[in-house]
Amino acid sequence: MNLKKWLLGIGVCTLAALGSGCGGGSTATQPQQQTGSAFVIATDAPLPSVVSFQVDIMGITVSDGVNPPVSILSNTQTVDFARLNGLKTLLDINSIPAGTYTTVNVMLANPQIGYLNVTNPQTNPPTRPTISTLNSSTVPPVSLTTSNVMITLANPLVVNAGDIDGLSFDFDLRHSIQMDQNGQITGVVMPNLNLKAVTPSDADAYIDVYDTGVFSVADSSFVIQGPHGHQFTVNVNDQTEWENGESLSNLTTTSIVEISGTLDRTSGAILADTVAILSQDKFYAGGLVTYVDPPTGQANDFDLYVRSVLPSGTGFQSGQISTITLTGDENFFIYWWHLRIPSFFFNSSLMVPGQRVTIGGPFNNGAVTVKRVVLRHEGHSGTWQIGSTDAGAGTFQFNSNGLAGVLFNGPVTVFTTPFTVFKGGLTGLGGLTGNTAIPLRVVGLVLKDPISGQPVFVAHSVEELTN
Numbered sequence: 001m002n003l004k005k006w007l008l009g010i011g012v013c014t015l016a017a018l019g020s021g022c023g024g025g026s027t028a029t030q031p032q033q034q035t036g037s038a039f040v041i042a043t044d045a046p047l048p049s050v051v052s053f054q055v056d057i058m059g060i061t062v063s064d065g066v067n068p069p070v071s072i073l074s075n076t077q078t079v080d081f082a083r084l085n086g087l088k089t090l091l092d093i094n095s096i097p098a099g100t101y102t103t104v105n106v107m108l109a110n111p112q113i114g115y116l117n118v119t120n121p122q123t124n125p126p127t128r129p130t131i132s133t134l135n136s137s138t139v140p141p142v143s144l145t146t147s148n149v150m151i152t153l154a155n156p157l158v159v160n161a162g163d164i165d166g167l168s169f170d171f172d173l174r175h176s177i178q179m180d181q182n183g184q185i186t187g188v189v190m191p192n193l194n195l196k197a198v199t200p201s202d203a204d205a206y207i208d209v210y211d212t213g214v215f216s217v218a219d220s221s222f223v224i225q226g227p228h229g230h231q232f233t234v235n236v237n238d239q240t241e242w243e244n245g246e247s248l249s250n251l252t253t254t255s256i257v258e259i260s261g262t263l264d265r266t267s268g269a270i271l272a273d274t275v276a277i278l279s280q281d282k283f284y285a286g287g288l289v290t291y292v293d294p295p296t297g298q299a300n301d302f303d304l305y306v307r308s309v310l311p312s313g314t315g316f317q318s319g320q321i322s323t324i325t326l327t328g329d330e331n332f333f334i335y336w337w338h339l340r341i342p343s344f345f346f347n348s349s350l351m352v353p354g355q356r357v358t359i360g361g362p363f364n365n366g367a368v369t370v371k372r373v374v375l376r377h378e379g380h381s382g383t384w385q386i387g388s389t390d391a392g393a394g395t396f397q398f399n400s401n402g403l404a405g406v407l408f409n410g411p412v413t414v415f416t417t418p419f420t421v422f423k424g425g426l427t428g429l430g431g432l433t434g435n436t437a438i439p440l441r442v443v444g445l446v447l448k449d450p451i452s453g454q455p456v457f458v459a460h461s462v463e464e465l466t467n
Contacts, residue, residue, distance in 0.1 A: 052114030279360025
């Protein structure tokens with residue numbers, strides 16, 4: 001598996017299909033219209049304290065400048081960009097006419113911002129954080145400066161017949177959500193979108209995370225259910241990693257899985273690098289740990305800021321903080337934990353605010369009975385602390401100014417491993433030096449140091465940011 005593809009995040013795709021037209025009369029027919037596939041992969045640039053930026057994508061169209069624009073999105077999709085934290089996922093797949101497309105139009109509506117209220121995080125015991133939500137009817141109200149964003153591609157999107165190509169879609173929240181001189185959210189959203197044409201083999205087309213339910217299972221593949229009932233095939237092989245020792249034989253139509261992988265250039269199927277079962281009970285919820293009770297020892301419960309729920313409509317509230325009860329019968333797992341560090345584990349005694357987790361189990365009468373708790377990757381933006389690099393230990397200190405930064409007390413220690421990918425001009429820890437704080441984005445796992453009780457970060461990638 002190519003670990004350099006790891007830090008990437010959210011996507012829309014389009015599968016190949018054939019369309020034909022018939023001419024009048026019995027002696028002549030019009031030639032078939034050739035079609036290909038276009039996909040969109042999207043991600044975000046996080047903003048401090050913002051836990052949620054939800055917006056309706058009413059449509060995405062591409063144009064060749066001659067013919068009418070073509071839609072590459074099936075129906076409206078509501079996307080919470082802030083939950084991605086630098087990761088990428090799949091939204092949809094549809095077929096479009098083969099051609100060369102030079103411009104993209106993105107139609108947006110109904111923005112909503114959620115942010116975390118943390119009061120005296122250094123108190124003992126700390127106070128449970130709360131969530132505040134801003135929308136069009138709050139004070140201040142949330143509004144878009146424009147609902148239609150037209151982008152001219154630096155390199156055109158070339159969709160060949162029977163092929164699959166697409167777009168990388170980056171919603172830069174740091175430069176979109178406007179702040180006043182005191183750092184307060186004004187409610188004004190000036191959409192700052194970065195789009196570029198990509199192919200399935202490009203790093204920006206890699207699907208880091210895709211959470212979905214299993215529809216059916218075959219010998220070497222399974223079918224998943226995407227948005228609006230759209231179904232996709234997922235192929236697995238001997239190189240596919242199954243988390244927690246499970247396999248294709250463990251999948252059922254009640255399973256909810258997380259997939260990482262690439263798109264097949266011709267079929268549009270997903271070739272899975274990694275598959276993790278998040279739930280075997282047709283219900284899961286994912287989000288951010290904001291409070292653990294008690295803070296030390298075995299936890300009896302924890303607060304989860306819920307960012308995603310499958311299936312929707314259960315009454316379990318996305319966008320709210322829910323208290324999750326633990327009984328001691330849960331199984332704890334770490335997703336994509338390639339390097340076992342003996343001193344770091346994950347269980348009910350090693351939970352800490354700032355961790356990104358999912359829970360799975362049966363959901364009845366408005367409550368979930370937790371069977372699985374899975375620790376998952378997350379991304380943080382912030383700065384390298386001057387003079388903190390320890391090449392011998394493979395560590396440095398990092399001041400996270402993103403969401404989880406408000407849950408940490410001071411800088412967090414970042415552990416690098418032989419699997420850590422350095423990006424943005426960095427080639428290793430040797431680049432983290434000098435007398436100036438270096439802006440970084442770190443993606444990896446937040447773990448609790450069993451000795452100090454403080455959160456630490458095991459980095460899968462470290463990227464120097466240019467702005």
